[in-house]
Amino acid sequence: MTDILIKNVSFTYPNGHKAVIDANLEIKQGENVAIVGQNGAGKTTLVKMMNGLGKPSSGDVFVGDKNTKDYTTAQISRSVGYVFQNPDDQIFHSTVEEEVRFGPAYFKLPLEEENRRVEYALQITGMDQYRNTNPFDLPLSIRKFVTIAAVIAMDTDVMIFDEPTAGQDIEGNIRLGQILKALHEAGKTVITISHDMEFVATYFDRVIVMATKHIVREGTPKEIFWDFESLEKAMLKQPYVSRVCKALGIEGNVISVDEAVEKILQK
Secondary structure: OOOEEEEEEEEEOOOOOEEEEEEEEEEOOOOEEEEEOOOOOOHHHHHHHHOOOOOOOEEEEEEOOEEHHHOOHHHHOOOEEEEOOOHHHOOOOOOHHHHHHHHHHHOOOOHHHHHHHHHHHHHHHOHHHHOOOOHHHOOHHHHHHHHHHHHHHHOOOEEEEEOOOOOOOHHHHHHHHHHHHHHHHOOOEEEEEOOOHHHHHHHOOEEEEEEOOEEEEEEOHHHHOOOHHHHHHOOOOOOHHHHHHHHHOOOOOOOOHHHHHHHHHHO
């Protein structure tokens, strides 16, 4: 089991900037977790320490039974996949298929297993139609799915997605949600940073709130999006449907349209 355990972790950049302060967090294998907070809250720094891209200045990060201080990023990447916020920081091959194939090939898997992973990743993300296309000939929103496919093909126990909804339209968000749901149902641990509160309310079971470099709250979407003190501290807004229900005086910690319709009809 690849649980993530963060114990008393702080991270300070060489220039003295503190990005994460005294974080404590446990994410169990198979959880579906969103991390939210304004820019500068420490979200990306926190998740990069989960796959070894950053090492804590103090405290410990455990991936399963491995303390990340004792392992290279390449070694941790066999358990934790990471999709960068900007796909251009991740893509370096001349076709979509080559990009997606890189991870399984690097692991020196049997060719049959390598092909299976590549085809699954291309199919689930809808990138099979672009397999022979140069990723940089695709729009940014589609390039994001290329990098998502590349991480899915690595078949890690934990998959981290940094702002996957940025630049996506409604159709893209729905496809993302379906992909994350499929990964979660397959037993993967899914950790996603997002500024899209509607997306978070719809697709995640647990929400971690960060503000001023600290983890300030965690709970279910219903708990988080009706905790006005925590939302104010993190400078976050409720999902639109929750704001409408609040304005109408509807109780019940509503976070979905279906709930809102039911409550409005009852009222």
